[in-house]
Amino acid sequence: MAERAQPLIRLWPGVGAALLVAALTLGTLAAVALRAEGWAGLTGSDWAAVRFTLLQALLSAAISTALAVPVARALARRRFAGRAALITILGAPFILPVIVAVFGLLAVFGRNGLVSHLFETVGLPQIQIYGLHGVVLAHVFFNLPLATRLILQGWSSIPAERFRLAGSLGFTTGDVARVLERPMLKATVPGAFMVIFLICTTSFAVALALGGGPKATTVELAIYQAFRFEFDLASAALLGLLQFAICAVAAAVAMWVQVPEVGGAGLDRTVERWDARGIALRWLDAGLILSAALFLLVPLGMVALDGVRGLPRLPASVGSAAARSVVVALCAAGLTVVLSLALSFAIAAMRGTLAKRMLEGVGYLAISASPLVVGTGLFILIYPYVDPVSIALPITALVNALMSLPFALRILVPAVAQVDRQFGQLADSLSLLGWARIRHLYLPRLRGPVGFAAGLAAALSMGDLGVVALFADPQAATLPLQMYRLMAAYQTEAAAAAGLLLLALSLALFWLFDRGGRINADG
Amino acid sequence: MLTVDGLEIRQDDFRLTADFTVPTGAIVAVIGPSGAGKSTLLSVISGFFAPVAGQVLWDDRDITKAAPGERPLSIVFQDNNLFPHLTALQNVALGISPSLRLADADKGKVRTALDRVGLQGLEDRKPAALSGGQQSRVTLARVLVRGKPLILLDEPFAALGPALRVEMLDLVAELARAERATVLMVTHNPEDALRIADQTIVVADGVAAAPVPTKELFDNPPDHLRDYLG
Structure with missing residues (x-):
């Protein structure tokens, strides 16, 4: 390409965003590290937390992917009414507030839950949901749908012509599995496993609600406890370093095994399968699909049912918490969009591959940063100057934006590249450069992806129960925190109503942004 | 006058040389087999692709290193010539001001250009609400308001039906002659060349030949052109 004036306006905001992200991740980590007092300070319970973190992540990832393979296979080879809706719902747990899902799971599998009552009537012992079981159960609830979508994508990527060829050659189901499906699974399953493992290593809210005690504490939860109950900053700092190390190693492995893209394209395609027409296989697939759907939908149904019943008992505190949460979510979404757009423009405008990679790398730093480590670091940095409790909500919005950044970048970086491919030469x-290019080309063309990214960021922030728990002022809780407090105080009906409100607000925010980006879009 | 002086283009194992001049006001067709480098030649002249050697000059001014938007030319691509989210008026106005801040006089210029290509009353439509031919007319209106002395056309009407294509070619010729603009038009259709081009450049076998009178060329084509024409 001939010399072109460097579009500075597309570069410097991105560099600024990268510096901010680096400061928030590496800077807070350094602040934490300076506070830590050497590895000798690690106690037995700290190591227990590490062991538990790895064990539950391993189990959650293994069970989620193992169950996802047959469910995805069933979805790939069956056509039925509601299939598209079910696949859409499989994407919902991503934006589902953790605490709402936990409530639903308790209503089904908890001491007073549906399954316990069922067991009681047939004389079986109650299930024990707190502890490792519960943590893994909740993680499988969240990640089985994700794994199913990832693996289903693998199935959709096998060309329909191959199955036609297999049909013409009279392949049995076993032949199809050996020749077509196993190579695809070998390429897809390790990536899905690693993504889920990585997600589960930073588990905080699930462990907070369903774990706890010396035997079921994740590192994130241990950071929270050291900070909140003992105000032991050194110990929190040390745990923060451990958490970063675990995430960094897991993220490095995840990059190495090539993580599949979480896209939606092609999932609604079904291919004719001549090998899977037997009645037994049909019943098997129907059973699998039904079980997966029930596992997903019954807990959510319980939230809705209990929530509607609890609505009259909704305390006033929930209303103000909801208002705070909406404001935090909107700020987080705005910040995510600004940061990710700045980074995406800069990545597109950079000419050197190395410079591009470095900016992208900074964006993905947020994957290996844990919210509680960032929160702890920010606390250490600001408490000499400001009372952190007084700015708990702005910090929550900032950390939430940081956590949504990797997802937003996954959406926007390719979208900007696509706009440049299509309209860059024109x-x-x-001479449509600089700000005019952003205003008249990028922003109008990127409305859809920006809306989607903002929707994800808003919903994730709305439902987040993480860093806010570190600082929160009892008088200024967010909605997820308020709901957790109601649950902890055994005000189940009020908690259910708060959960329903939280669920509705999260989905509504996502829908509004996503819809807003797509409405009246021009070709 | 466009001068292409000792130009050498390389892309992986593709190589093309060019050394010719095009007089001001000429309409010149660029013809040749696909993959021969017709579009690449236009990319180099318009500044999207850098040559390994040689120069591109307009009226003896070296423009080889100028940014695409700063060259004294307008280019019309095969597709994606209009931004789908902007109206016809805005798409044309971009040719005057990329920031779309227009003085009243500029707005008048845009309207006049739209009138000249026969689009009065359609200013506020977006491309999706225009037919293929109307979209081409919007693009030509933008070429008009830019008022650049050189116009490059890279198979711009290939997607239109035969009658419409002829209509657009005639419009191009009419506008170019009125503006005294120089035109370089890539096409794979000899009829297009015969219809409006005084001269034709044949691109084949790694060389973009100097322009020769179109009629003589097709009356008595050289071997590599005969192979292509069949």
Whole structure:
């Protein structure tokens, strides 16, 4: 390409965003590290937390992917009414507030839950949901759908012609599995496993609600306890370093095994399968699909049912918490969009591959940063100057934006590249550079992806129960925190109503942004 | 006058040389087999692709290193010539001001250009609400308001039906002659060349030949052109 004036306006905001992200992740980690007092300070319970973190993540990832393979296979080879809706719902847990899901799971599998009552009537012992079981159960609830979508994507990527060829050659189901499906699974399953493992290593809210005690504490939860109950900053700092190390190693492995893209394209395609027409296989697939759907939908149904019943008992505190949460979610979404757009523009405008990679790398730093480590670091940095409790909500919005950044970048970086491929030459030939290019080309063309990214960020922030628990002022809780407090105080009906409100607000925010980006879009 | 002086283009194992001049006001077709480098030649002249050697000059001014938007030319691509989210008026106005801040006089210029290509009353439509031919007319209106002395057309009407294509070619010729603009038009259709081009450049076998009168060329084509024409 001939010399082109460097579009500075597309570069410097991105560099600024990268510096901010680096400061928030590496800077807070350094602040934490300076506070830590050497590895000798690690107690037995700290190591127990590490062991538990790894064990539950391993089990959650293994069970989720193992169950996802047959469910995805069933979805891939069956056509039925509601299939598209079910696949859409499989994407919902991503934006589902953790505490709402935990409430639903308790209503089904808890001491007073549906399954316990069922067991009681047939004389079986109650199930024990607190502890390792519960943590893994909740993680499988969240990640089985994710794994199913990832693996289903693998199935959709096998060309329909191959199955036609297999049909013409009279392949049995076993032949199809050996020749077509196993190579695809070998390429897909390790990636899905690693993504889920990585997600589960930073588990905080699930462990807070369903774990706890010396035997079921994750490192994130241990950070919270050291900070909140003992105010032992050194210990929290040390645990923070451990958490970062675990995430960094897991993220490195995840990059190495090539993580599949979480896209939606092609999932609604079904292919004719001549090998899977037997009645037994049909019943098997129907059973699998039904079980997966029930596992997903019954807990959510319980939230809705109990929530509607609890609505009259909704305390006033929930209303103000909801208002705070909406404001935090909107700020977080705005910040995510600004940061990710700045980074995406800069990545597109950079010419050196190395410079591009470095900016992208900074964006993905947020994957290996844990919210509680960032929160702890920010606390250490600001408490000499400001009372952290007084700015708990702005910090929550900032950390939430940081956590949504990797997802937003996954959406926007390819979208900006696509706009440049399609209209870059035309824009260059018209000297549409700098701000004019952002305003008249990128922003109008990127409305859809920006809406989607903002929707994800808003919903994730709305439902987040993480860093806010570190600082929160009892008088200024967010909705997830308020709901957790109601649950901890055994005000189940009020908690259910708060959960329903939280669920509705999260989905509504996502829907509004996503819809807003797509409405009246031009070709 | 466009001068292409000792130009050498390389892309992986593709190589093309060019050394010719095009007089001001000429309409020149660029013809040749696909993959021969017709579009690449236009990319180099318009500044999207850098040559390994040689120069591109307009009226003896070296523009080889100028940014695409700063060259004294307008280019019309095969597709994606209009931004789908902007109206016809805005798409044309971009040719005057990329920031779309227009003085009243500029707005008048845009309207006049739209009138000249026969689009009065359609200013506020977006491309999706225009037919293929109307979209081409919007693009030509933008070429008009830019008022650049050189116009490059990279198979711009290939997607239109035969009658419409002829209509657009005639419009191009009419506008170019009125503006005294120089035109370089890539096409794979000899009829297009015969219809409006005084001269034709044949691109084949790694060389973009100097322009020769179109009629003589097709009356008595050289071997590599005969192979292509069949």
